[in-house]
Amino acid sequence: MNPINNFSGLTTALNALNIHKHIVAICASDPHTQYAVQRAVREGFASFTLIGNKDFLKPYESELNLIKDKIEIIDIKSADEAAWAAVRMIRAGKADVLMKGIINTDNLLHIILDRKEGLMLHDHVLSHVAVVKIPTYNKMLFVSDAAVIPKPSYSQFIAEINYAIGICSRFGIDKPRISLLHCVEKVNSKFPYTMDYKELIAKANRGEFGDVIMDGPLDLSISCSKEAANIKRVESPINGEADILIFPNIESGNIFYKSVALFAKAEMAGTLQGTACPVIVTSRGDSKETKYYSLAMACLTSQKYEINN
Amino acid sequence: MNPINNFSGLTTALNALNIHKHIVAICASDPHTQYAVQRAVREGFASFTLIGNKDFLKPYESELNLIKDKIEIIDIKSADEAAWAAVRMIRAGKADVLMKGIINTDNLLHIILDRKEGLMLHDHVLSHVAVVKIPTYNKMLFVSDAAVIPKPSYSQFIAEINYAIGICSRFGIDKPRISLLHCVEKVNSKFPYTMDYKELIAKANRGEFGDVIMDGPLDLSISCSKEAANIKRVESPINGEADILIFPNIESGNIFYKSVALFAKAEMAGTLQGTACPVIVTSRGDSKETKYYSLAMACLTSQKYEINN
Numbered sequence: 001m002n003p004i005n006n007f008s009g010l011t012t013a014l015n016a017l018n019i020h021k022h023i024v025a026i027c028a029s030d031p032h033t034q035y036a037v038q039r040a041v042r043e044g045f046a047s048f049t050l051i052g053n054k055d056f057l058k059p060y061e062s063e064l065n066l067i068k069d070k071i072e073i074i075d076i077k078s079a080d081e082a083a084w085a086a087v088r089m090i091r092a093g094k095a096d097v098l099m100k101g102i103i104n105t106d107n108l109l110h111i112i113l114d115r116k117e118g119l120m121l122h123d124h125v126l127s128h129v130a131v132v133k134i135p136t137y138n139k140m141l142f143v144s145d146a147a148v149i150p151k152p153s154y155s156q157f158i159a160e161i162n163y164a165i166g167i168c169s170r171f172g173i174d175k176p177r178i179s180l181l182h183c184v185e186k187v188n189s190k191f192p193y194t195m196d197y198k199e200l201i202a203k204a205n206r207g208e209f210g211d212v213i214m215d216g217p218l219d220l221s222i223s224c225s226k227e228a229a230n231i232k233r234v235e236s237p238i239n240g241e242a243d244i245l246i247f248p249n250i251e252s253g254n255i256f257y258k259s260v261a262l263f264a265k266a267e268m269a270g271t272l273q274g275t276a277c278p279v280i281v282t283s284r285g286d287s288k289e290t291k292y293y294s295l296a297m298a299c300l301t302s303q304k305y306e307i308n309n
Numbered sequence: 310m311n312p313i314n315n316f317s318g319l320t321t322a323l324n325a326l327n328i329h330k331h332i333v334a335i336c337a338s339d340p341h342t343q344y345a346v347q348r349a350v351r352e353g354f355a356s357f358t359l360i361g362n363k364d365f366l367k368p369y370e371s372e373l374n375l376i377k378d379k380i381e382i383i384d385i386k387s388a389d390e391a392a393w394a395a396v397r398m399i400r401a402g403k404a405d406v407l408m409k410g411i412i413n414t415d416n417l418l419h420i421i422l423d424r425k426e427g428l429m430l431h432d433h434v435l436s437h438v439a440v441v442k443i444p445t446y447n448k449m450l451f452v453s454d455a456a457v458i459p460k461p462s463y464s465q466f467i468a469e470i471n472y473a474i475g476i477c478s479r480f481g482i483d484k485p486r487i488s489l490l491h492c493v494e495k496v497n498s499k500f501p502y503t504m505d506y507k508e509l510i511a512k513a514n515r516g517e518f519g520d521v522i523m524d525g526p527l528d529l530s531i532s533c534s535k536e537a538a539n540i541k542r543v544e545s546p547i548n549g550e551a552d553i554l555i556f557p558n559i560e561s562g563n564i565f566y567k568s569v570a571l572f573a574k575a576e577m578a579g580t581l582q583g584t585a586c587p588v589i590v591t592s593r594g595d596s597k598e599t600k601y602y603s604l605a606m607a608c609l610t611s612q613k614y615e616i617n618n
Contacts, residue, residue: 220564
């Protein structure tokens with residue numbers, strides 16, 4: 001498989017791989033979620049169960065009618081009960097991907113994290129991987145964590161890296177270049193995560209992350225620009241061609257994600273990781289394209305997991 | 310004075326205000342620093358003392374000869390001794406701005422921070438303010454702190470904000486909109502700086518920062534995009550038109566600075582604050598334009614301070 005280099009390549013890959021997934025969407029009654037749902041059906045890789053207050057779907061009745069063989073509607077008035085019903089569908093193996101519409105994210109996360117009836121895989125860390133295509137960078141960037149873990153511990157870094165590697169692999173990137181970000185290139189005990197980086201690289205060198213290239217601490221310029229690396233005379237196996245960016249904390253990840261969206265016109269997608277299936281929790285601030293791309297990303301990367309709890 | 314909206318406006322303003330400053334540059338023998346020095350002289354707002362190993366200036370001899378009435382050269386072979394001589398010039402009031410060429414930044418900072426013979430103003434905090442012009446944002450952004458303070462305390466936030474306000478004022482921005490950045494809009498004790506933000510806003514509301522508009526915690530999108538604020542239904546007096554961005558930590562500031570430089574083709578400048586004069590510590594990774602703009606910014610913002618230590 002050739003690497004997927006942009007988001008139109010993502011839809012092409014889904015069709016080439018003949019992927020068909022069933023998605024359960026909670027309260028899918030906002031225009032952006034409807035755009036994503038309808039486009040995914042038309043592109044041919046998805047069918048849906050829409051759970052929520054059926055009355056709120058009235059504005060989309062005629063459009064949904066055109067694709068009715070791919071859409072099942074379950075009428076549940078309460079958003080929380082709709083979320084519980086969706087989670088039960090995933091647990092029963094009746095859907096491959098969970099998507100959030102107009103429901104409070106904190107409430108949904110609370111349900112997902114429920115120890116007995118939620119969606120967390122045993123002993124897994126909840127995290128988030130975003131995929132970003134910046135017009136001025138010639139490949140996709142896989143970014144963690146811009147949304148969930150405030151300040152990753154060593155074991156949380158390991159989880160983030162493994163999730164990102166797994167997603168890269170589904171995007172056809174066999175030997176990802178993983179940059180562990182900081183402001184400068186020096187390990188410094190004042191920034192404890194740079195000590196973790198040293199351990200992570202030792203682990204990578206032992207082959208424990210599989211076939212990857214990992215380096216850090218590196219700054220963003222050196223991670224993503226050969227020219228910057230040359231000027232600063234920093235030798236790194238990343239070679240200014242990072243595939244995966246691991247951020248030291250949520251503020252830097254989140255501000256990176258939003259700065260490239262806002263100022264560099266990047267296209268983006270993202271899903272939760274550590275759950276029994278990819279979960280799409282895009283917010284109102286995200287574009288309708290981001291919702292669709294996140295859906296496509298989730299369908300490409302979803303696998304069947306058993307919850308052992 | 311009309312606000313300066315971009316970097317060409319900065320040179321225009323220096324000429325319109327008839328500003329002439331004397332800069333002492335340490336080891337100014339790299340091409341980027343020479344570009345900045347020579348251009349500043351040609352633009353008419355600067356004269357220079359170049360302190361360092363005179364032999365290293367040979368490649369620029371003929372160019373420097375053309376502007377020799379604005380250039381004094383002092384031959385000191387050791388970079389550290391050159392730095393000490395430059396600092397003594399500033400302390401003696403014989404120069405308005407200090408600029409770093411090819412000298413290790415840590416060594417220079419060590420000298421600047423020297424309690425008896427350095428450049429720190431009494432009871433001041435060393436910080437950094439960058440000015441950023443992003444082509445896709447219609448004003449300049451004043452950013453702190455992308456370079457010096459790892460994790461600002463409450464009093465360090467106050468210092469950063471006051472420095473940024475002071476620089477805005479010199480750029481003709483009389484009532485700056487100051488956004489205190491976070492990932493979301495909620496004060497949360499898990500992120501202690503959001504508690505500081507609450508106090509800072511109370512302080513601003515008491516008028517203690519002068520005539521400013523301050524809000525936070527806000528995410529980057531809402532700070533810089535009216536559309537994002539509308540979609541997320543967040544009402545903020547910032548109105549998507551932030552002038553000043555205050556970052557919660559150095560990682561988020563640094564990664565923002567580098568992401569807009571690399572991916573959004575932003576132009577930038579920056580100087581240290583808290584010192585007896587603006588200090589330019591641009592690194593090898595910065596472009597020659599950034600070095601020139603930083604010099605122009607320093608000349609616009611320099612004032613005479615007495616060191617009382």
